[in-house]
Amino acid sequence: MPKQIIPAGSDPTAIGEVSAPPFARLPEPASLFSRRAQRWNALAAGHDLGPYLRFLAALADVQHRIQEGLAKPEMPDAAARERARSFAMPPLDRNSLALDMASQTLDRLVAAASKIEKPGAAADALDRLRQATPAKRAGMVRNVLAGAIAMEALAEHVYVAAALQVHLARLAARLDAPALVPVGEGACPACGGPPASSIIVGWQGAHGSRFCACSLCGTLWNYVRIKCTLCGSTKGIGYQEIEGGSGTVKAETCDSCGCYVKILHQHKDPGLDPIADDVATLGLDMLVRESGYRRGSFNPFLIGY
Template sequence: VQHGIQDGLSDPDLPETELRERAHAFGMPPLDRDRFASAAFFETLDRLVLAASAIEKPRAAADALDRLKLATPAERDAMVRNVLADAIAADALAEHVYVAAALQLHFARLAACLDASTLVPVGDGACPVCGGPPVSSMIVGWHGSHGARFCACSLCGTLWNYVRIKCTLCGSTKGIGYVEVEGGPGTVKAETCDSCGCYVKILHQHKDPNLDPVADDVATLGLDLLVRESGYRRGSFNPFLVGY
């Protein structure tokens, strides 16, 4: 659905040049979640709702879509704020998933309009484009970057280079460990940090080029359950895993 609704969408509205330059000067992400307001986004959301309506889905998912259709502008705006604040209530997860999917598309289009050479690091655990936490990180096999690690943003899809064997959340290099499901292919592991007590998944994309930083985070829920038994907290945010 996300791919299919892109054609014909209005161009997203980037923040004014002055605001982007100020963000650059102060080491801040150019896309400010707290100041998000865009008519172009709600066009994206409306298209996604329409396209999703035509897809066969479980009753619970259909009911959630109906609730979103009936939501007032103020209620939709509140859902947007919840997703951008990484604060989705578990009992309202279903309808927020559709909003999150539309926000992913909208922010990915915004990020694509930026000049990558103007981006600056904004700190550990933060996307240099929108400030969001990494959903996971990947060891890639790209030509010229084989073996390098990149963090992936769950909102705008930006990938940024990050040192290996270092917590992607707090930046610590002490007490870093790796957990994987026994008997698995070894392509998805949880990188744990004793300093902050959290973990973020690391995908070995150089072994399996088909791995996706968001989709395969969801697909490896069993790994989350395994790591949780060791006392580590999930440190990444994925709107499709809220409640787990």
């Protein structure tokens, strides 16, 4: 597959456009998943992964619809959030996540997902998940949160991750964005999750700024450009893209840690979604792996790639 390698240490976007951005932008779950469903449907047209993208669009629509009537998720108390801030820890502690509340969301998602069109393997996985004991489901939740998913159960975990995205986005949306602080390289300041990708935004007051996008709660956090989002190195940074493409999705590679994370130029195409377009550019992943780099980001809908 042809490629273009942009010299290491350079970023083709005009740095001079960058303004003073906020550190974090919280998700808006009321519109997040419906917009993603629309994006996946748009990407599916004429795409080699069309059937899978249409399935994900239907699943994102389920994520949107199951929120109606869900009880507000239980938030950490003010003292716990302040304590987390003082120790530069995310206020949403993934280790003490209220599994009962997450389970309610998962139950709803399983029921609603049974009515959408899906590939045979996805239907079988949903049946297995429906029949799983509460203890086994709780174990799957912990697997997704830890990013440790067994190969033989990848498909079931897609549904679990989808439910967790809804639950964590609803939690993160209730945080105080100005109170969030950096908690470490490659970690979401709201929930501690890894990034799915990063985006260069075109928002008023933040045009040209780079934000990492949490793979689970959907929080965006500002991050310095031409710097590895995983290890923090500023040396040996390069960019690869598919030759002849739109130039809006590139892989930012790091020679220090040997990993890459995609960077989406949303300021050029406002329709780009950090989860959906990551999946739709799987061909770029294959290209970059041929160069010896490992995928360093996490996307629950690319588990196994």
